Amino acid sequence: MDFIEQAVNRRMGDERFDFRQPPGEAALLPADSVTWRIFKNPVSMFVGGITAVILELAEPRVRDGVWNNTSFRTDPMGRLRRTGLAAMVTVYGPRSKAEAMIAGIRRMHGKVSGVTSEGFTYNANDEELLNWVQATASYGFLEAYSQLVKPLTDVEKDSVYREGSLPASLYGALGAPRSQAEQQSLFAAVQPKLKPTDVIGEFLELMLSTPVFPKLLRPYQHLLVRAAVTILPAETRQHLELDAPRWQLKSWQHSLIKLSGRLADRLVIKASPAVHACQRLGLPDGFLYK
Numbered sequence: 001m002d003f004i005e006q007a008v009n010r011r012m013g014d015e016r017f018d019f020r021q022p023p024g025e026a027a028l029l030p031a032d033s034v035t036w037r038i039f040k041n042p043v044s045m046f047v048g049g050i051t052a053v054i055l056e057l058a059e060p061r062v063r064d065g066v067w068n069n070t071s072f073r074t075d076p077m078g079r080l081r082r083t084g085l086a087a088m089v090t091v092y093g094p095r096s097k098a099e100a101m102i103a104g105i106r107r108m109h110g111k112v113s114g115v116t117s118e119g120f121t122y123n124a125n126d127e128e129l130l131n132w133v134q135a136t137a138s139y140g141f142l143e144a145y146s147q148l149v150k151p152l153t154d155v156e157k158d159s160v161y162r163e164g165s166l167p168a169s170l171y172g173a174l175g176a177p178r179s180q181a182e183q184q185s186l187f188a189a190v191q192p193k194l195k196p197t198d199v200i201g202e203f204l205e206l207m208l209s210t211p212v213f214p215k216l217l218r219p220y221q222h223l224l225v226r227a228a229v230t231i232l233p234a235e236t237r238q239h240l241e242l243d244a245p246r247w248q249l250k251s252w253q254h255s256l257i258k259l260s261g262r263l264a265d266r267l268v269i270k271a272s273p274a275v276h277a278c279q280r281l282g283l284p285d286g287f288l289y290k
Contacts, residue, residue: 017089017097019276025094028167031281031288034152034159038145039091040274040288043224043261048137048144049083050207050228055136057203058194058240061122062129067199069112069124076210087137090167092277102170109172125172134168134176135186143231149261154180187233196241204229220260223249227257265289 029035039045057063066072071079086105089098112124122129142160146152152160158179168176177183204225213221229237229247237243249257268286269275278287 017085017093019088019092019094019273020280022094023280024282025096025280027092027277028095028098028170029091029163031278031283033163034156035091035163036274036277037288038141038160039088040269040272041145041149041261041265042269042272043257043264044144044149045084045087045141046212047148047224047228047231047257048140048142049080049087050140050204050225051144051231052133052136052140053203054200054228054232054240054242055140055194055236056133057197057200058236059129059132059190060116060118060193060195060197061120061126062132063195063197063199064114064116065112065122065124065129068114072203072206076206077212080210080212088273092273094280098167099170102167106170106172127172127174130168130171130173131175131177131186132190134164134171134173135183138164138177139183139187140228140231144228145261147231148227148258149265187236191236191239194236194239196239200240200242220256223253223257227254230254 053066056066086101089101093101106125109124113122115121124130138161142152142157146157161177161179161183164176165178168174177186207225207228208222211218226247226249229242230249232240232242266289268289270285274288275285278285
């Protein structure tokens with residue numbers, strides 16, 4: 001059991017988390033935020049999450065903290081579900097429960113420390129590392145949405161980074177980017193520290209082979225994994241040696257993903273955290289799908 005599972009389980013107990021309760025309680029972010037609109041889309045969330053993990057694993061200290069202290073290798077599907085739930089609770093959950101869950105993750109982070117094979121010491125609560133994780137998550141989710149669903153303006157992208165500042169501070173990422181300019185500055189500063197690693201290849205192979213989608217849709221899953229590689233910054237993709245043909249998309253494949261992303265953005269999923277959170281606040285089910 002990894003630290004996210006422990007934190008989620010301690011907060012939610014054995015019951016399925018109900019985003020509809022308690023009625024009227026606000027989330028950490030307002031319902032009219034750009035982040036609420038982005039996080040409702042399952043296609044871009046899957047792609048952006050993989051992009052974020054690639055960037056995280058490229059940083060040696062984050063790589064060791066994630067790969068050596070979580071269940072990615074032994075239970076990738078379970079790990080995906082738990083990480084996804086934590087993200088949904090952070091954005092859509094009632095504030096009191098989101099804060100309690102994040103506090104639990106922070107406590108678990110404090111127990112994760114070590115020394116990388118390169119000799120770098122780390123603790124999962126190091127602010128520098130948390131800033132990087134927060135920046136990669138914001139970048140992955142907003143770029144996946146903007147490139148594969150609906151283009152976001154520079155103002156909207158800046159809003160995503162700014163909206164993330166409160167959750168980021170609760171996680172301990174006090175210096176996380178609050179704008180595209182700050183994100184680009186951080187990426188430029190961290191780029192020399194990023195390393196190509198077999199762990200990234202192992203992670204991508206897990207994402208290709210783990211049955212996230214039904215068997216008939218497995219080829220589509222493979223396209224989404226490749227899409228996650230394509231939305232990496234070009235310089236970073238080359239630096240990490242991920243510019244091989246196997247990770248590139250043909251134009252028709254890119255168009256297919258964009259079509260599915262746009263369709264998903266208009267599909268009101270009644271059982272989704274996004275819709276249940278709207279119901280908690282007395283908003284119509286289609287509030288985020290206008």
